[in-house]
Amino acid sequence: MNKSKTGLITAMTKCFLVFAGLISLVSCQTEPPKTDAYLFVYFTGNGPGEEAIRYAVSTDGYNYRALNDNQPVLDSKKISTSGGVRDPHILRGADGKTFYMVATDLYVPEQGWNNYAMILMKSTDLIHWETSVINIPETYPDEFGEVDRVWAPQTIYDEQTGKYMIYWSMKDRGAHPDIIYYAYANKDFTGLEEAPKQLYFPPAESNTKACIDGDIIPFEGQFYLFHKAEDGDPGIKLAISDKLTEGYQLVSDKRVDSQTVPVEGSGIFKLNNSDDYILMYDMYTSGRYQFTKSADLQHFSVIDEEISMNFHPRHGTVLPITWEEYNRLMTTYGKTDDLFISATSDQLKKSNVVIDGEKKTIYLPVKVGTDLAAFDPMMTAWKGITVAPEGPQDFSKGSVEYTFTIVGQDPVSYSVLASEDHNPALVGFYADPQVLYSQKTGKYYIYPTSDGFTGWSGYYFKVFSSDDLVSWTDEGKILDLKAGDVPWADGSAWAPTIVEKKVGDDYKYYYYFSGNYVAGGGKQIGVAVADNPTGPFVAEKEPMIKESPAGRGQQIDPCAFIDPVSGKSYIYWGNGYLAAAELNDDMISIKPKTIKVLTPKGGTLADYAFREGIYVIYRDGTYYFMWSVDDTGSANYHVAYGTSKSPMGPIKVAEKPIVLIQDAANGIYGTGHHSVVKLPGKDEWYIVYHRINNKHLNDGPGYHREVCIDKMEFNADGTVKQVTPTVKGISPVQ
Template sequence: MNFMKTDSPRFEFADSVVYRFILVFFTRLKMIRGILCLLMGMLLISANPVDNPGPYTAYLFTYFTGGEKGDEQIRFALSEDGFNYIALHDNKPILSSAAISSTGGVRDPHILRACDGKTFFMVATDMHVAKNEWGPNVAMVMMKSPDLVHWTHAVVNVPEKFPEFAHVNRVWAPQTIYDPALKKYMLYWSMRLGNGPDKIYYAYANKDFTDLETTPKQLFFSPTNSACIDADIIYHDGKYNMFFKTEGADAGIKKAVSEKINEGYVSLDRYLDQTDESVEGAGVFKLNNDEGWILMYDVYKKGAYQFTQSKDLLNFTVVDKKVSMDFHPRHGTVMAITTQEYKRLLDAWFPIGNVLSGAQNKSVRSNNTVVEGTTVTLSVSRDTDLSRLDPQFTFPKVYTLKPAGPQDFSKGPVKYTVAMDKKVTEIEVGAVRYGNPVLNGYFADPDILYSEKEKKFYLYPTSDGFVHWSGRRFKTFSSTDLLHWRDEGVILDLEKDVSWAKANAWAPTIVETKRGSGYRYYYYFTAGQKIGVASSDSPVGPFVDKGKPLIDFKPQGVNGGQEIDPAVFLDPVSKNHFLYWGNGYMAGVRLHDDMVSFNQDSVRVLTPDATFREGTYVIFRKGIYYFFWSEDDTRSAEYKVRYGTSDSPLGPIRVARENIVIRRNDTLAIRATGHNSIIQIPGRDEWYIVYHRFTRPQGDAMGGAAGYHREVCIDRLKFNADGTIEQVIPTLNGIEPVALH
């Protein structure tokens, strides 16, 4: 978690004598509901003019997380500065979609403060892609709350309520705004009739915000007659600014402007999103510190969210480097809240132990902190001095924490007190030294190399933690003992260094070759479900891509699967190099001496048996070739490693009855141990397995998302006297430092 201090309170018109006079005047005239809302809308420059409930000091972000099971539900997050957010309720839903919707799923939540300053409206798309795919969805959910914690709801099925819209097959992304002329709340959303383009429609809510009381009317359509969706209307300087997404060839975020809330919008011929990626779900909110506006949007194919900032709602600058989130949102909205509301939300959905889950000390593996009620256990690196450990906790500023600074954790848990107002809680914090994971952060599919040139070990993992494995950069790490790893930085960036693919940077492998008195490194990697190769004179790069895929075809006889997960192997017998790959099938081929080509007719399909899924790795020991592979899906807790043996680097592969190399350890809550590589200590019959697992302990609650929140671990690999492999029990302690000499 990263919390930033807010600026000191600024002067607000709402605090002035003039404002108080106006408030009393119109209150006495009993005209506050209409005229005051309009006046404050012009003077406070607010997207939704409201009675002032007090200075806004924080932000509430409401969002959903994706299209898989359990994702299409409303979640909340908080921020103190509009840039750095923490998820409430451990990123679990704050409302059950099964209870509030007709489909079992909701998307695209929009939240609004009512004119009275203390009532809140939320609307969402009634849609469940995980269950119904993208089939017709024709309803929206309307919700109302007096406190942001307790919500009532109602479902509005458009074709059922309005027979003239019987041919509607899409009702998407509803939002709400107050119409000061009619003194009513206007809902607007994108809707498609038959095979026509999506257009923006509007209707007015009833007094109780449980239904629509007017027939939908067209509000706006794309000037190019293509679809337009995801509208967000912001009132500023006497005009209504409608941000929307165009579809088709001109897809992107644009803006239309009108002096009236429900008609007359004129589109500006200008894209406002600051990326070439596919985007949707534009959301605009004003910063509390008077530093302008934020336009954010869902970069959905990349699994990212982009924030841009503007002073005039027209010229936007990317500010992603200022943004942090401990969750992956999809299409949501942000609303300013008061300190009292901020505290109320924390009290309702932020477990007190989480206050001490954000340790920033580099020796603390923050992803592995265990919170159980009022007990917190920190996972720290093996050589941490527990007698003088300062966790460097960061937490919401409405809390106070004692004691501060370094504490002695060597004798057991340390007692901290956390206070918010008059509520004081005692929390016990312990610290345990673990060797696994060996890298701090989310990484997966580790390939390991011992460099004869550098006399070091190098790890080459997938950079993980991105929705649907959408990472785009590769890093490497170096070590002299397999326990302490140094981040050597990015060695290949798809966006900058690769011309033929820009997404899905997965599962690399590397080999060191000696040419005369020098060394050359060949780095095989997955990008866009194809395999490429890049080379360098150093194990830490920079690497130069070949310029086109090395593998973008299926072997003869293979109809399914993916061309991913390369593994390179130097055969000590023949001195030839071999390359293996495949998801759903295992393929192998001998590389030419240039290391960047091979005879396609020589490719062999080596799939050992039905347990093979992906992640081939090959070693040679005492005359035997060992083939390793992963079984099941990386999103499954049952993901595991198996092996077979052969007399040749190109098979056939013999599969023993008992051939599991490593699998889950439920005693220690270690799940999904797979996609391995193997390293031999030079000159010794000493072997180690490098693999990834679900992040621990959060992975168990993540569902499928645990499959892209993985961590790299190392444990000892042992062989029995007959050459079979002794099953590895994955550990938290990991290994002792390895001495090379």
């Protein structure tokens, strides 16, 4: 039998004949239709209402949007015996127009991880489904009466028999491991023809033979079985066979996924009009999905940065679909309060665009200097949605009405408003901003943590410059830890600080930062030196601060301070504790005997409890110590302060210690880890801080942060007025 690279029949029609006295037609497989889009079928979690089948679509295989407002498309209580449906797998039938879906019948809130049944489903339009339930111990009491796990079924068409084979993992109440079984579905796809048989036999030397989540794809005349194996290095493994139902041999005990953390739920599919395949899987302990790509199905590269989803899937599968099928799904499940649209103009702060489906409004924050009288937001929509008007519009007088039409539905109008906001000050995800006014250049600079990296895994530092604290220029990278710019660190480029110091007739710039110490010991603090505020910076070969003087916490979040009274230089740092030390004249080492723990105490703990992000300023004979409270991923992350008569404390917590805190009513959260700048020659102060991008408040909030600037003022008695965080930001300063 001739197969293409994907194992699909290339002839227009291929029929299989079986001789049993008379010639009879068993099955007829047609060439699959041309597919141009994708359907992602998934569930979302283990809680009530989450174990249900949901749909999302994509036009490119990389960017997905949930249909039906991410609500179920089938009622789990009607199609299951447990009330929960998990691990859906969808398949296009051999005739090209019938669809088969199978899923786990399990409701975790009541059953835990023990279940007995799976669900078989059949459809001709992806909308209406005929469903059946197979309870394994009830159907096969002699062979499988003790089974209490029936997990993650999948379906594949067997060209040799003309039947649909279902395969899944099972385990009984004994000490036996999970085993992958198979059986053929009956003609109506409502049950099994006979008792299940074992499909995959792990190697005899496997120390743990448990295998679940089988996922088979034909490839170059063979069958590739991806599965989650618990032996050796637990993860997704690959076994290959020349036959669909037997002979699978493990390729390697090494994982084919690209993770070191637990994963499950392999889902592999071929990209339309491409020789590449996507292997995706559920990082179920990390709360996210990962996508990888391969041309040979054995070597995969991570493509997470190319993937976008506005939902959080659990164990699902992707099916290539036609435009006709895509439009049918859009007509049925597309919602006017969840439009598949985006504004793509380079003049926009795209991360801050707000589309409110309930209010039918769109808010477009534009970059500084955008001409609102002739602004084209370049509104784009997914296939199946039309947009009017097109081209530049006059937003200078207020909102402009746009009309959107989903295929097969009535048009809907949205009110679209464009505005020049100055917060965030920097475009993109950045955090822990340290601001500097340079005497040498007469400019302002911001040195942030580069954010947007999962798990705070940023590895480089950048600098931005401005003449007015409003218009910022990206001056590029100043240190790249992956490129070897910091000999002692290989990642976790966090929370820098910088000071400008007059040395002779010129200035030097001392840049302190946290990094992951390659020699062990976790996060430590080092220094780099430059002759100009934009570099080039040269890092010292070893970290400057390696140990916690408090015996706990990480060595992170340095703050350097030159005392205008004594001329002495100090450095402060800490996570869960606050430490201080005097710097030597070389500015790259500390005086060990001056190290002191200054953790503030007093007041209402929730308001002031020191976490990190210390910053020190001097004003009118008083040293102001400011720091961040709570966790950087918390909406309540905020800035508190205390005062001292000395740069080495002790610190007295202010009676009203909160300097800056969230404004939930205006969608501003997690305002913290700040720095402060004073305008030269004036008693005028500005606070530079980060906030959580409100689209990501519940989605990686600790690493979707953005830099903002607002004015900071003092009362007549020297106390700090609480700052109101704004979206509008500040006006340009002179």
